[in-house]
Amino acid sequence: xxxxxxxxxxxxxxxxxxxxxxxxSIMIVHMxxxxxxxxVSGFIMGRFFQIYFPVFFNKWNENxxxxxxxxxxxxxxxxxxxxxxxxxxxxSVQIFKFISLPxxxxxxxxxxxxxxxxxAKNIIIAVFTFVFIVMGIIYIFSPEQICNNYxxxxxxxxxxxxxxxxxxxxxxxAYKTSIxxxxxx
Amino acid sequence: xxxTLKQSWKEKADQALGASPxxxxxxxxxxxxxxxxxxxxxxLGLIQGLNRAGILxxxxxxxxxxxxxxxxxxxxxxxxxxxxxxxxxxxLSHNLGGLLPKARKMAWIGFGxxxxxxxxxxxxxxxxxxxxxxxxxxxLAAHPVFYFGLVLLVVGVWMCAFGxxxxxxxxxxKNKGQHVPILSYFATGVFxxxxxxxxxxxxxxxxxxxxxxxxxxxxxxxLSRTLFxxxxxxxxxxxxxxxVSAWYVVVPKIIGGRRFSxxxxxxxxxxxxxxxxxxxxxxxxIDPGIAESVKFLHVFMSLAIGFPSLMTxxxxxxxxxxxxxxxxxxxxxxxxNKLPWGDVRFxxxxxxxxxxxxxxxxGIAQSTNQLNQVAHNTLWVVGHFHLTLGTTAALTxxxxxxWLVPYLSxxxxxxxxxxxxxxxxxxxxxxxxxxxxxxxxxxxxxxxxRTSYTTYFDNAxxxxxxxxxxxxxxxxxxxxxxxxxxxxxVIHLMFFAPKGETEFPIAEEEDNASKTPxxxxxxxxxxxxxxxxxxxxxxIPLVEMIVNAPPGSPPFRPW
Numbered sequence: 192x193x194x195x196x197x198x199x200x201x202x203x204x205x206x207x208x209x210x211x212x213x214x215x216s217i218m219i220v221h222m223x224x225x226x227x228x229x230x231v232s233g234f235i236m237g238r239f240f241q242i243y244f245p246v247f248f249n250k251w252n253e254n255x256x257x258x259x260x261x262x263x264x265x266x267x268x269x270x271x272x273x274x275x276x277x278x279x280x281x282x283s284v285q286i287f288k289f290i291s292l293p294x295x296x297x298x299x300x301x302x303x304x305x306x307x308x309x310x311a312k313n314i315i316i317a318v319f320t321f322v323f324i325v326m327g328i329i330y331i332f333s334p335e336q337i338c339n340n341y342x343x344x345x346x347x348x349x350x351x352x353x354x355x356x357x358x359x360x361x362x363x364x365a366y367k368t369s370i371x372x373x374x375x376x
Numbered sequence: 377x378x379x380t381l382k383q384s385w386k387e388k389a390d391q392a393l394g395a396s397p398x399x400x401x402x403x404x405x406x407x408x409x410x411x412x413x414x415x416x417x418x419x420l421g422l423i424q425g426l427n428r429a430g431i432l433x434x435x436x437x438x439x440x441x442x443x444x445x446x447x448x449x450x451x452x453x454x455x456x457x458x459x460x461x462x463x464x465x466x467x468l469s470h471n472l473g474g475l476l477p478k479a480r481k482m483a484w485i486g487f488g489x490x491x492x493x494x495x496x497x498x499x500x501x502x503x504x505x506x507x508x509x510x511x512x513x514x515x516l517a518a519h520p521v522f523y524f525g526l527v528l529l530v531v532g533v534w535m536c537a538f539g540x541x542x543x544x545x546x547x548x549x550k551n552k553g554q555h556v557p558i559l560s561y562f563a564t565g566v567f568x569x570x571x572x573x574x575x576x577x578x579x580x581x582x583x584x585x586x587x588x589x590x591x592x593x594x595x596x597x598x599l600s601r602t603l604f605x606x607x608x609x610x611x612x613x614x615x616x617x618x619x620v621s622a623w624y625v626v627v628p629k630i631i632g633g634r635r636f637s638x639x640x641x642x643x644x645x646x647x648x649x650x651x652x653x654x655x656x657x658x659x660x661x662i663d664p665g666i667a668e669s670v671k672f673l674h675v676f677m678s679l680a681i682g683f684p685s686l687m688t689x690x691x692x693x694x695x696x697x698x699x700x701x702x703x704x705x706x707x708x709x710x711x712x713n714k715l716p717w718g719d720v721r722f723x724x725x726x727x728x729x730x731x732x733x734x735x736x737x738x739g740i741a742q743s744t745n746q747l748n749q750v751a752h753n754t755l756w757v758v759g760h761f762h763l764t765l766g767t768t769a770a771l772t773x774x775x776x777x778x779w780l781v782p783y784l785s786x787x788x789x790x791x792x793x794x795x796x797x798x799x800x801x802x803x804x805x806x807x808x809x810x811x812x813x814x815x816x817x818x819x820x821x822x823x824x825x826r827t828s829y830t831t832y833f834d835n836a837x838x839x840x841x842x843x844x845x846x847x848x849x850x851x852x853x854x855x856x857x858x859x860x861x862x863x864x865x866v867i868h869l870m871f872f873a874p875k876g877e878t879e880f881p882i883a884e885e886e887d888n889a890s891k892t893p894x895x896x897x898x899x900x901x902x903x904x905x906x907x908x909x910x911x912x913x914x915x916i917p918l919v920e921m922i923v924n925a926p927p928g929s930p931p932f933r934p935w
Contacts, residue, residue, distance in 0.1 A: 216669060219916055348919040355911035359904050366900035375548045376894065 198236030202293055205229055215279060218338065218345035219352045226269055226292055233297015240298055248302050255306030258299035259315060265296040266319075270326055272337040279340045313367060320360040327353030399469035400784040402483055404870060406462025407781060409491070410455050411866045417450035418859030425811070425852030429845040430829045440828035441507035441935050446498065448510025452611070452765065453529065454494060459773050460570075460618045461486070461536045464563035466780060467621075468540060470880045471557040472547040482539030489532030496525025507935045509826060513580070513604045514595045517931030520588045526581050530574045537567040548897075555892055558641060559882065562621035565645040566614055568903065572910075573610030573653055576603040587931060594928025598665045598921045605656035606914070613652045613681070615765055617645065619772035622725055623692055626776070628883035630721045633699030635883040636691035642896040644691075647684040650906045654913025655681050658743040662752050665926075666917050671745060677913055678743040685736055692729060720797030721789075721881075724775030727805050728768045735763035738816070753826070755848075756819025759812040766855075767808050771801065774862050779878060781869040788876035793865055800865065804858040811851025818844035 204210055205228055214225040241248055252258040268274055269292065277284040304312070329337075330350030336343055395403070424443045426432035434440060465483055469475045475483075499521065500506035506518030512526070544556060544564050556564065580603035587595040624641050628634060635641070658678040661671060697711060705711025716722045738760045741747045751757060778797050782789050819825070823841040832838040895901070 213669060213672075217667075217916065220673070224912070344920060344923050347923055348916050351919050352911065352915045355915055356908065359907045359911065362907065363900070363904045366904070370900060374552070375545075375897075376553050 192239065195236050195239035198232045198234075198239070198293070198297075201228065201232040201235065202289075205232065206289060218275075218341040219349045221275060222270070222349060223352045223356070226288075229289065229292035230266075230297040230300065233293030234301045235297075236293065237298040237301025241302055252299065252302050252306070255303035255311075258303030259307065259311075262296045262300045262303065263315070263318075265291050267322070270322070276338050276340055313364060316360055316364060320357050320364065323353045323357035323360070327351065327357060395466060395469050395784055396474050398480060399465070399475045400786075402475070402480055402487075403462045403466040403469070404781070404784050405487065406458050406465065407777065407784075407866070408870065410458035410462060411777075411863050413450050413455045413458065414859060415863045417447050417455060418856055420447040420450065422852050422856040425849050428829050429849035430831075430842065431846075431849055439504065439507065439935065441509070441826075442501055442504055444826065445507050445509050446501050449497060449501070452510050454490075456611075456615050456618075456765070456769065456773075457529075457533060458490070460566060460614065461533075463618065463773075463776060463780060464540065464566060465536070466784060466880075467559040467563050468543050471560040472543060476543055476546055479539040479543040482535045482542070486532040486535035486539065489528045489535065493525045493528030493530075493532060496521050496528060498525075500525075504935065511604060511608065512584075513600045514584060514587065514597050515929040515932040517584075517588050517933055520585060523581050523585050523588055527578070527585075530578050530581070533570055533574055537571040540564070540567040553894075555638075555894075555897060557882075558635070558638060559621055559625050561642060562617065562625075562645060564899065565649050566617050566621075568649055568899070568906075569610055569614050569617070569652060572903075572906065573607045573614070576653075577607035580604055580607075594930055596921065596925050597929050598663065599918070599925070601660060601663065602656070602914070602917060602921065605659040606653050606910075607656070609656035609659055610652050612761075612764065613648055613655070615769035616685075617648055619725070619728060619769045620644070620648075620688055622772050622776050623688065623729060625883055626779075626881050627692075627722060627725050628695050628699065629881035630719060630779075631696070631699050631716055632703070633695050633883065634886045636695050638885055638889060638892045639896070640687060640691060642892060644684040644687055646896065646902055648681070649902060650909055651677065651680045651684075653906070653910045657913065657917070658748075661743070661745055661748045665921060667920070670916050674913065675743060675745070677909075679740065682736065682740055685732075689729075689733075718794075718798060720794050720801060721775055721778050723798055724778070724801045725772045727801055728771035728775065731763050731767035731771070731805075731808070735760065735768055738763065751819055753824060754819035755815040755823045755825050758825045759815030759819060762808060762812040762815065766812070767804070771804060774800065774804070777862075777866050778869070779881060781866055782873060782876075782878040783880050785870050785873075786875060786877065787869060787873035788878055789869065790873060793868060793873065796861055796865055800858050800861040803854050803861065807851045807854030807858055809851070810847050811855060814844045814847035814851060818848070 205214075205225065211225065215221045248258075269288065274284070274288075278288045279285070307315070327350045330346050330353060332350075333346065337346055341349075420443050423432065423434070424440065424447055427434055427440055427443070434443070461483070465475065468479070497506070500519040501522070503519070506522040508516040508518045508522070512518065512522075540563055544560060547560070548554075548556065555561070580600050583595060583600060583603075586592045624644075625635060628636070654674065654677045657666075657671070657674040660666065661674075696715060697705075700711035700714035703714045705714035715726070717726075738756075742751055742757070742760065774797075778789055778794070781787075818841050821841060821844070822837065823844070829845075830838070831842075
């Protein structure tokens with residue numbers, strides 16, 4: 192129960208108009224802070240649903256792949272510039288953002304991550320690394336404003352956010368492949 | 377199996393017999409040069425304080441800003457770095473069964489690079505070619521040789537960091553599944569911070585060099601300042617983490633107690649490592665060119681660093697009370713009497729901790745935008761870091777020296793030197809109360825920092841600062857006496873004290889201590905999270921500063 196409370200608490204704080212207005216006023220914070228925190232709130236709540244609805248998860252997410260696929264689809268959807276614009280201008284899309292990220296990305300991620308093999312996890316991280324590099328290049332080098340609501344400099348900032356996160360993930364993958372934990376543990 | 381057995385015997389023998397002579401020489405050299413630096417830096421500090429109070433006229437060949445730059449660089453960069461490295465290499469040697477020849481060699485090369493770098497840095501300052509103060513960011517431009525010296529200092533630090541990493545990794549391979557001993561864990565955290573925080577300053581220096589030589593005409597000042605403070609603020613926390621290592625591990629042993637939770641200690645280290653580097657922004661809280669919303673978000677990052685400090689304060693006083701009550705201490709506060717106040721190894725770090733209460737609170741005040749506008753660039757700031765570095769870090773380092781130096785030199789701390797240490801601590805505390813207290817107060821009245829003595833054409837406000845500046849000079853004089861006593865004590869303990877064995881004091885965990893989770897050893901993960909947090913902190917302002925860069929500044933040499 193406490194997982195549900197903690198997750199909902201984060202979710203509710205994120206939904207407060209001054210908080211969401213502040214976070215959405217900066218493009219990179221919108222995509223790389225508000226959205227991941229919403230996913231995290233769902234990830235925390237996920238434990239509650241796993242405990243109270245085990246049959247559902249066993250039936251629909253037996254090996255973790257359906258869940259991680261759903262997570263990837265939702266994440267990729269919210270990486271599109273247009274969806275961010277719509278979230279700011281169309282109220283129903285904003286509501287969809289607040290529902291999709293915690294409940295359709297955070298919760299499935301919680302349930303799937305533990306079920307995936309180590310290799311599958313690394314592949315998922317590698318895929319996201321690749322996507323982040325591509326998105327980073329697009330956002331940095333696009334000569335046009337891709338989002339109506341944000342200036343070009345914010346777009347470039349977001350691009351560098353993607354690239355730095357991709358670098359972090361590459362370091363993680365390099366660490367995973369070059370260091371054998373059995374030598375130390 | 378054979379190797380493991382041999383290793384464990386070697387470790388036991390090393391722990392029983394003290395540091396190996398080669399490892400001891402390394403640490404002693406670092407500590408000796410560190411305290412000589414303290415002496416020179418202290419003398420410069422006194423000259424500066426007397427001059428600033430309007431009491432002492434400097435000769436024509438020496439100006440206030442030269443003295444200020446040398447005092448800052450010697451004490452902030454050199455004294456602290458050499459002490460930290462000397463101390464932690466002694467820790468690694470003691471904890472991990474002696475230094476590997478490779479690690480020792482790297483530390484020696486690092487030492488050589490740092491000494492050469494220091495000469496390169498100091499000579500231009502003496503020649504009045506580099507009065508750019510310890511922050512050395514543009515638009516003030518020094519002689520290029522000054523920056524070459526900084527490069528060598530940074531490379532020297534990197535050598536020591538990698539030596540330490542090799543040492544720790546080697547121990548972990550030979551002791552699979554075990555936790556790195558707690559002091560070596562602190563050392564790992566400190567060297568991780570030293571390495572990663574010196575990357576931005578290295579980039580800054582490589583931007584400055586072509587500008588100082590004249591190959592490029594202008595430089596992006598905002599970018600340079602930001603890169604500097606990513607390092608500058610982390611350096612503060614490197615001293616702090618070094619001091620904290622002694623508080624958590626050494627002080628409990630000296631008062632006859634046990635350590636507080638091992639897990640909490642390691643979590644504090646991890647948090648300090650992860651959260652630290654973006655904290656640099658609170659030094660730029662009134663800089664132009666950074667959006668207010670970004671500064672607001674950065675307040676969270678800055679204040680987050682306060683959280684592990686509050687955990688530390690709780691842990692330390694819990695240990696004190698528990699130990700004192702075991703010894704029969706009673707009452708709400710009377711148990712304080714049971715603590716060994718006459719033992720300098722306890723007294724110095726204890727005063728250091730107490731100083732951190734106003735020091736830390738002042739830091740939180742300065743991280744707050746509106747309050748910072750009152751104190752920014754006034755003597756308040758100088759008072760603040762004389763409390764944090766000058767007292768919290770330095771006094772803990774002094775406290776450490778009273779057991780570390782005799783341990784390394786196979787001598788003992790005599791009651792006479794202990795008494796001298798207590799007197800030194802009293803001088804230091806009184807000096808800091810006068811000096812840092814006066815600096816804080818006169819800063820609130822508007823007296824600027826980094827400014828030679830002036831009455832601004834006998835302006836009434838400026839004249840009203842004078843009485844406080846006299847207190848500053850009095851405090852500085854007391855501190856100079858403290859420096860002399862401290863350096864004498866270190867040299868005595870290193871070369872002249874009676875021969876004997878001194879213990880390396882490491883407190884044990886409680887008997888019923890809970891098991892520390894193994895994830896705390898996964899430094900790869902910790903570093904990746906740290907890099908993510910750095911990216912969170914720096915991507916927005918750096919892109920803004922680079923993409924919307926102003927025309928840039930030519931070099932300035934106003935002295």
